[in-house]
Amino acid sequence: MFQKLKAGRLSNREVTIVVDGVTFAAEDGEPLAAVLLRIPPYSARNTPVSGAVRAPYCMMGVCFDCLVEVDGETSTRSCLTRVREGLSVRRQAGRPDPLGAGTDD
């Protein structure tokens, strides 16, 4: 949905992060939500109410539609989370289970 200026080239230090088990290149210090908007399916979570797909919307911490699990912590706003080497991210499906946080399926 989005792309880096100059056809995808990253200019800051390149790091790798893992999103739902798949490794992606990202730029150190960029908002995590920016990465989610570059990689299919360009979404962040499914809602707990109807299960509908949502993607980052406001990018400034006021819509809470970009919630993901980051290094085991659920309901983290990916727009305020900065990318760093080795970040482990899971798109959030429905209401997170407080006891299941950080465990594998």
Place this chain on the structure above:
Amino acid sequence: MTDVLVIGAGPAGMSAALDLQQRGLAVTVVDDLPSPGGRIFAAIESREAHGGEERTGADLAARFRKDGGTYLPATEVWQIEVGPRVFVTQSGKARILKPRFVLMATGAQERPMPFPGWQLPGVMTIGGAQILLKTARQIPADPVWLAGSGPLLLLYAHQLISAGGAIAGVLDTTPTGSVAAAAKFLPGAVPYGWRDLARGLAWWVGLASTRTIRGVTALEAVGSDRLESIRYTTRSGDTGEVPAKLLLVHDGVVPSLHSTMAAGCAHQWNDAQRCLEPIVDRFGRSSVPEIFVAGDGATIAGARAAIVSGKLAAIGIAHADGKVSAQDAEVAVAPLRRKLASAARFRRFVDQAYPPVEMAIPDATMLCRCEEATAGQIRSALTGRPHLGADGVKLATRAGMGPCQGRQCGASLNRLIAEVHGVGREEAGFLRIRAPLKPLTLGELASLDEAS
């Protein structure tokens, strides 16, 4: 020991912190971003400054790093109690700060612009897209549709084209004739904003060859799992549908109210800007004596005015603390007030040329994105129950109960209450904002050390 806690490291917060430190008050600044600048100067330290205003922002951030007191980045405020006692979380640890004064410099957010389908992936705000450009240097991969009204739409269109992006078209909701009607305010706007006016005109001319549908009165984002097309209606009754992967929307900005609301500050309705804002006195002091408010969080006037208003509130705090006599304070703030008055005359032109649109909200609109409550459900909960206010309708429909805490539906709930009950917007009221203001883990709560 902190004398003054500043919430927000944007233009107002940084300038206030510098002034307060210079006057011998110990300042702590908390901010939810990892680096200073706020939303307007996001990532200003790590990108090239474009134009005079951004150079001002970069310079301010550099001075703030050096002399702005204790700076706590990536720190969230989640509770403000009388005292004041301010509960914050940083790196998974919670603590309580007990300053003598709090300066709220929490800035603005985009006015929520609800329409059917606005919750679909593929619909985002223009402000959000601009943050992506500033902090990740990224642009839409395909020609993008822009919808709405206001200077930010023109600015982003200009920035996007300059960066090599493409615009599929503009769905312009600006009321017909508003720019012409604003002409009478132009002379007053020139002294403060001539540069902005010249640039705005250039951006507007730059869009001349872009497909533009004017007088848009209704929008609908269509798609099952993501945006596939946009339907629109114009004032003359024309309708159309265009295929789209990405739609960026904007209807101006409003003060971020959650901190001042949670702290119990009194608010009033600003009819020209169609938003609630905290009531402050001539020194930026709110109805809660220990709490001052500066910048766009007090009233929307833009980044340059926020720098001035931060300084003014700093003098107000120094005066309230007995560090500056009443007479010296008046002398010190006189030139700042003149500058703010000049900024307000510019703002009057902008508000007239690009008035808040507040498109009609059809029943099918998912008004509360978090709890997925529709405008129709909210209207039927309100109908025939004139006693039901924002908190009542929240209980009845769950609107405003989700994680965003009404940041995306609060203003629209206020509109619907005013509409159904036939009352003014101030009387219609706002959701009562409760702690925690930001999501908090049990671990963070458990880490709270009362002695800290």
